Structures are given as C-alpha cells and as structure tokens.
Amino acid sequence: xxxxxxxxxxxxxxxxxxxxxxxxxxxxxxxxxxxxxxxxxxxxxxxxxxxxxxxxxxxxxxxxxxxxxxxxxxxxxxxxxxxxxxxxxxxxxxxxxxxxxxxxxxxxxxxxxxxxxxxxxxxxxxxxxxxxxxxxxxxxxxxxxxxxxxxxxxxxxxxxxxxxxxxxxxxxxxxxxxxxxxxxxxxxxxxxxxxxxxxxxxxxxxxxxxxxxxxxxxxxxxxxxxxxxxxxxxxxxxxxxxxxxxxxxxxxxxxxxxxxxxxxxxxx
Amino acid sequence: xxxxxxxxxxxxxxxxxxxxxxxxxxxxxxxxxxxxxxxxxxxxxxxxxxxxxxxxxxxxxxxxxxxxxxxxxxxxxxxxxxxxxxxxxxxxxxxxxxxxxxxxxxxxxxxxxxxxxxxxxxxxxxxxxxxxxxxxxxxxxxxxxxxxxxxxxxxxxxxxxxxxxxxxxxxxxxxxxxxxxxxxxxxxxxxxxxxxxxxxxxxxxxxxxxxxxxxxxxxxxxxxxxxxxxxxxxxxxxxxxxxxxxxxxxxxxxxxxxxxxxxxxxxx
DNA sequence: AGAATAGTGTCTTTCAGACAATATATG
DNA sequence: CATATATTGTCTGAAAGACACTATTCT
Numbered sequence: 001x002x003x004x005x006x007x008x009x010x011x012x013x014x015x016x017x018x019x020x021x022x023x024x025x026x027x028x029x030x031x032x033x034x035x036x037x038x039x040x041x042x043x044x045x046x047x048x049x050x051x052x053x054x055x056x057x058x059x060x061x062x063x064x065x066x067x068x069x070x071x072x073x074x075x076x077x078x079x080x081x082x083x084x085x086x087x088x089x090x091x092x093x094x095x096x097x098x099x100x101x102x103x104x105x106x107x108x109x110x111x112x113x114x115x116x117x118x119x120x121x122x123x124x125x126x127x128x129x130x131x132x133x134x135x136x137x138x139x140x141x142x143x144x145x146x147x148x149x150x151x152x153x154x155x156x157x158x159x160x161x162x163x164x165x166x167x168x169x170x171x172x173x174x175x176x177x178x179x180x181x182x183x184x185x186x187x188x189x190x191x192x193x194x195x196x197x198x199x200x201x202x203x204x205x206x207x208x209x210x211x212x213x214x215x216x217x218x219x220x221x222x223x224x225x226x227x228x229x230x231x232x233x234x235x236x237x238x239x240x241x242x243x244x245x246x247x248x249x250x251x252x253x254x255x256x257x258x259x260x261x262x263x264x265x266x267x268x
Numbered sequence: 269x270x271x272x273x274x275x276x277x278x279x280x281x282x283x284x285x286x287x288x289x290x291x292x293x294x295x296x297x298x299x300x301x302x303x304x305x306x307x308x309x310x311x312x313x314x315x316x317x318x319x320x321x322x323x324x325x326x327x328x329x330x331x332x333x334x335x336x337x338x339x340x341x342x343x344x345x346x347x348x349x350x351x352x353x354x355x356x357x358x359x360x361x362x363x364x365x366x367x368x369x370x371x372x373x374x375x376x377x378x379x380x381x382x383x384x385x386x387x388x389x390x391x392x393x394x395x396x397x398x399x400x401x402x403x404x405x406x407x408x409x410x411x412x413x414x415x416x417x418x419x420x421x422x423x424x425x426x427x428x429x430x431x432x433x434x435x436x437x438x439x440x441x442x443x444x445x446x447x448x449x450x451x452x453x454x455x456x457x458x459x460x461x462x463x464x465x466x467x468x469x470x471x472x473x474x475x476x477x478x479x480x481x482x483x484x485x486x487x488x489x490x491x492x493x494x495x496x497x498x499x500x501x502x503x504x505x506x507x508x509x510x511x512x513x514x515x516x517x518x519x520x521x522x523x524x525x526x527x528x529x530x531x532x533x534x535x536x
Numbered sequence: 537a538g539a540a541t542a543g544t545g546t547c548t549t550t551c552a553g554a555c556a557a558t559a560t561a562t563g
Numbered sequence: 564c565a566t567a568t569a570t571t572g573t574c575t576g577a578a579a580g581a582c583a584c585t586a587t588t589c590t
Contacts, residue, residue: 017328018286021369060285060367064358065411084409088356088371090332099328101289101371103356139458141352143333190407206542224580226543231578250541251587474569492553494570499551518568519560 019090019099023067024055024172026086026104026179027076029127030196031111035214036127037155037176038076038116039168043123046096047169051128051155053176055102068105075125077115082108082195086179087142094171106179108195128155128163130180131217137181142174150177183215191238194258202242204253205229233258287358287367291335292323292440294354294372294447295344298464299379302397303482305423305444306344306384307436309392314364315437319396319423321444323370336373343393345383350376350463354447355410362439374447376463396423396431398448399485405449410442418445451483459506462526470510472521473497501526 027038039051054075058067068083086104094100116125132154150173153165165173186192193211197203209225233239238259245252295306307319322343326335336351354372362368384393400422418441421433433441454460461479465471477493501507506527513520 019289019326019328021287021289058287058358058369060287061360063360063411064356064369065409085355087353088332090326090371092329092331101326101332103358103369139454139460141333143331204542221580221582222542223544223582228579245542248541249589250539251543251589253542472569489553489555490569491555491571492551496552513569516568517562518566519562519570521569 017099019101021058022055022100022102023058023064023071024053024102024104024175025068025072025075025083025107026053026176027072027107027109027114028179028183028196029109029111029114030211030214031127033210033214034129035180035217036111036129038114038125039128039155040075041124041126042169050167050169051126051163052169053104053172054125058103064103064105068103068107072107072109075116076109076113078109078113081110081113082192086175086182089143089171089175091143091171102175104175104179106182108192110196110198112198126157126161128157130155130176132165133177133180133217135181137178137185140181142178143171150174153177180215187212187215191258191260194260197258200258200260202255202257204245204255206253208256285367287369289326290323290368290370291326291332291339292321292370292372292443293336293340293343293351293375294321294444295340295375295377295382296447296451296464297377297379297382297395298479298482299395301478301482303448303485304379304395304397306382306393307396307423308343309394310437311391318435318437319394319431320437321372321440322393326371332371332373336371336375340375340377343384344377344381346377346381349378349381350460354443354450357411357439357443359411359439370443372443372447374450376460378464378466380466394425394429396425398423398444400433401445401448401485403449405453408449410446411439418442421445448483455480455483459526459528462528465526468526468528470523470525472513472523474521476524 029036029038038054040054042048042050042052054071056067056071056074058064062070064085065083068085069079072081072083073079084106086106088101088103090101092099094102114127130153132152135149151165153173153176155163155165155168157163165177168176183192193208193215194200196211197207205226206222208229209220209222212225213219229239238261239256240259242255242257245255297304297306306322308322310316310318310320322339324335324339324342326332330338332353333351336353337347340349340351341347352374354374356369356371358369360367362370382395398421400420403417419433421441421444423431423433423436425431433445436444451460461476461483462468464479465475473494474490476497477488477490480493481487497507506529507524508527510523510525513523
C-alpha cells in the first residue's frame with residue numbers, strides 16, 4: 001500500500017513537465033540624489049512596448065547567481081557589483097504564455113559604472129526613479145500581498161516619462177516594491193549602501209548619506225548620521241580616513257575608504 | 269546586426285532545457301524547550317539512508333507557495349501554519365542526478381499539530397534538535413559561504429542519534445543553517461514566534477519566552493522579555509489578556525490571546 | 537565679509553540589560 | 564512555612580533624534 005502510494009506520487013505525470021526558469025535583475029543605482037532602477041522596453045509580446053525588469057533564461061550550466069552576473073554584464077556592461085537574491089516568484093499565471101518561475105536578484109551599481117547606452121542597445125533601456133513606495137515590509141509575503149499597493153508606485157523616466165506600477169509588464173510592480181522594501185530594511189545593518197559608491201576607496205560621509213537618503217526617500221540628520229556611521233564602521237576598522245578632499249566648494253571633507261570584510265566579496 | 273545578435277541569444281539551445289524545480293520544506297517546531305526540525309531518511313539514491321529535508325517536485329498547476337502547503341500537508345498532516353519562502357538554491361551540482369533547483373520554505377508548526385507518525389509513513393521521519401549554529405547572518409550569501417560552518421552543525425534525533433551537517437543529504441546542511449539564522453534574525457521584529465504556540469488564543473508569556481529561547485539557543489531575562497513583549501504587542505492590541513491560568517504549580521500566569529494583524533494570514 | 541559645505545557638542549527620550557523585590561499559587 | 568512560578572520595579576549605560584554651534588574653504 002505504501003509503495004503503491006509512493007509509486008503514484010513519484011510517477012505523477014505533472015512532475016515531469018518542468019517550468020521555465022528565468023532570472024530577473026533589478027539593477028539599482030543612485031544618481032542625482034535619487035534611487036533609480038534600470039528598465040527595458042519590451043519588444044515582444046506579451047506586454048509589447050511596456051517597461052520591464054531585464055531578465056533571461058537560466059542556462060543548464062550556470063547557477064542562478066552566475067546567470068544574474070552574466071545578465072547584468074550583458075545588459076549593463078558591469079561586473080563585480082553587489083548582487084543578492086531577492087525572492088522567487090512563481091504564481092501560475094504570472095506569464096500568460098507558459099509557466100515561468102523567476103528568481104529575482106537585486107544589484108547595487110554605482111551610476112558611473114552603468115553603460116547600458118554604450119552597448120549594442122538591442123532594446124530601449126532607461127533609468128527610472130521610484131516614488132510612492134510606503135508602508136512597512138515587516139512580515140509581508142511578497143507574492144500574496146503587495147500587488148494592490150505596488151500598482152500605485154510611480155516611476156519617472158529620463159524625459160519625465162511617468163509610468164505607474166500597473167503600466168509595467170508581468171508582476172514587475174510587485175517585484176520592484178519587494179526590492180525597495182528589502183533595501184530599506186537591510187540598509188542599516190548591512191553594507192548595502194557602499195555598493196552604490198563610485199569609489200569605495202575615496203568617498204565622503206556626505207556622499208554616503210545621500211545614498212541612504214535616496215534609498216529611504218527621506219532626509220537624515222547630518223550629525224546623527226555621521227555619529228552612527230563612524231561608531232559602526234570606524235571602530236571596527238571597516239572605514240578608514242584617507243585625507244582631505246581638494247578643490248571643492250566649502251570646507252573640504254574627510255575622505256574615507258571602505259574595507260570590505262572578508263567573506264562578503266562578490267563571487268566571480 | 270542587432271536582431272541577429274538577439275536571434276542567437278533567443279535561440280541558444282540551452283535555454284530550452286529546463287531544470288527540475290523542487291520545493292523543500294523546513295518544518296520547525298518547538299518542543300521540550302528545544303527547536304526541532306523534521307527530517308526524513310532517504311529511501312532512494314543518491315544519499316540513500318541519509319537524513320534529508322522533505323521536499324517534492326513543483327507541479328505545473330501550483331505556485332511554489334501552494335506546493336509548499338501541499339507538501340507539508342502530505343508530510344506532516346498540518347494545514348494553516350505559517351509558511352514563508354526562505355531562499356532558492358541553484359548550484360549546478362547540488363544534485364548529482366540532474367539539474368535541480370530547489371525553492372526552500374520555512375514552516376513554523378506547534379508541536380501538537382505534527383502528525384508525521386500517524387500518516388502512512390512511507391519514509392522514516394524524525395524530529396532533530398539543532399546545535400552548533402553560531403555567527404552572524406549579516407549579509408551572508410547562503411549558497412556561497414555557509415557550507416564550511418554548516419558542516420559542524422550537530423543534529424540530535426529522538427533516540428539520541430547524532431547527525432552532523434556533513435552527514436546530511438545534498439546541500440541540506442547549508443539550507444538548515446540559512447533557515448535558523450533567518451529565524452533568529454526575524455524573531456524580534458516579526459510575529460514568527462507565535463507560529464509555534466499550541467494555542468494562540470490562550471498562552472502565557474513564559475511559553476512565548478521558551479519559544480524565543482529555543483530559537484535563539486540562549487536564555488533571556490524574564491523581566492526584560494515581558495516588558496518588551498507587552499510594550500510591542502499589548503499597546504497595539506495584538507495581544508490581549510484572557511484571564512488567569514488555573515490548576516498549575518506556582519502563581520497562576522495571565523493568559524493571552526494573539527490577534528494576527530490583517531494581511532499576514534496564511535494563504536489558503 | 538558672506539556663502540557654502542563639513543564637522544562637533546549637547547540635551548532629551550527611549551530602550552536594552554542586569555538584577556532586586558514582590559505576588560500568588562501548591563503542598 | 565517552604566517552594567515554585569509569575570510579575571513588577573529600579574538602576575545604568577547605550578543609542579537615536581532634535582537641534583544648536585563651530586570650522587574651513589571659496590569668492
């Protein structure tokens with residue numbers, strides 16, 4: 001009886017159909033004191049002409065991490081950036097064509113490293129700033145809850161083009177909302193913000209604060225921010241002073257260098 | 269040129285092979301003041317005879333959330349428990365047979381609800397307590413880093429059977445370590461602990477503290493724990509007093525009832 | 537000097553942790 | 564009363580947030 005039951009379970013025909021597996025990459029950057037996300041305009045059905053998160057199929061000889069790294073290299077021409085898995089989206093009808101499971105990744109890229117216009121430019125790509133993401137992320141289940149609020153999100157493109165969450169392809173509005181909330185939640189107990197610095201060997205605390213402010217979408221107290229960062233990072237040697245800035249308006253700022261703790265480097 | 273490049277990319281043969289997708293469920297419970305995990309003994313190759321996390325193939329007509337709920341129903345006979353996605357493991361060689369991607373889920377189940385022995389019992393199943401998980405989870409990448417430390421984990425079965433991380437099937441030691449660290453990290457800013465209560469409509473703060481202590485694997489100050497929980501939960505009405513305990517040793521404790529905030533229920 | 541930006545100091549409130557003291561049950 | 568458990572109170576130090584003040588550059 002037992003082996004029969006097991007037999008049936010093992011030979012259920014549906015188990016032999018495999019869903020497609022894709023990797024989607026949310027490429028974030030901070031420029032002009034705003035958090036921005038790279039989107040591409042779809043040139044295929046479905047959602048032809050809609051803006052979407054770049055992605056691609058997972059190949060059989062690469063892990064999802066590797067696929068994400070490959071895809072960001074292809075799409076934005078960058079390597080060695082911070083990349084972390086965000087969530088896996090698997091609702092049955094999230095893609096109208098066929099069953100597609102998407103492993104979403106979040107990348108933090110300094111604006112100066114992004115070369116999405118320099119490439120062949122097969123698709124139209126643009127950076128969008130993100131507004132209208134509110135509320136707590138505590139305990140939310142990304143796939144079941146976020147759709148309502150995600151649709152009121154407003155993205156602003158380079159020419160002032162406005163896109164709402166519900167204008168985006170697939171379930172991408174919810175994915176973006178999940179990513180922004182994840183970043184906000186992790187900002188103050190991880191090194192996430194440093195991934196946006198143009199030069200981790202020479203930056204000012206004001207530059208770092210602008211990154212925090214862009215992610216949180218609110219201004220931070222200058223003095224308190226300095227105190228907190230210096231206490232957290234300087235005491236443990238993870239940031240060290242590198243001398244004063246030169247040739248700037250106003251008082252020159254102290255430059256810092258960030259020492260990435262061993263074990264958190266980007267895997268190749 | 270561009271469409272040719274795109275053509276090649278779209279028709280790369282590897283994109284048409286699809287990996288297998290499974291869902292693994294880490295079924296945690298707290299009994300006898302210890303955090304315990306349900307493992308099954310494999311009755312197939314590879315890793316025949318080794319202990320493993322229960323799992324199953326994702327069917328084409330169900331989301332990963334649904335597959336996880338189905339699988340926990342089949343394996344442990346429980347429904348309506350807290351279930352959250354943990355991480356997706358996708359290393360190319362994590363399964364020696366074929367390419368398998370596993371979406372891992374974490375379930376919190378009251379010990380009294382677990383009926384893994386009452387079922388057909390196709391496989392041997394047992395609850396293991398977990399020791400030897402240390403270190404911070406801050407910013408760690410589950411798939412790249414945890415293997416070394418995960419192997420020194422020690423699991424203790426019902427008859428005192430000892431199993432180390434490296435005795436487990438597949439990459440399951442690393443998955444377990446990721447899960448325990450996730451639980452520890454989320455414990456104090458989510459409602460995770462309440463998922464382990466036998467009766468969320470009638471529990472004492474001491475019972476709740478035992479759950480926290482089991483997950484953190486350290487004792488907590490009685491007074492400070494009470495103060496913190498009451499401040500966090502009683503002011504917002506998420507726990508309410510329900511009268512005194514009866515027929516117990518020592519002073520009777522106040523019984524509380526937990527009101528799950530709308531929007532965090534287990535999906536059907 | 538005045539504008540602009542960088543950096544320090546202080547005060548209050550909140551909160552975590554250590555630990556002492558009190559309360560209410562059973563035997 | 565002794566024992567066992569529950570509950571409250573107090574003290575201290577760390578840290579967040581609000582906000583005022585000082586410092587160093589350029590024009």
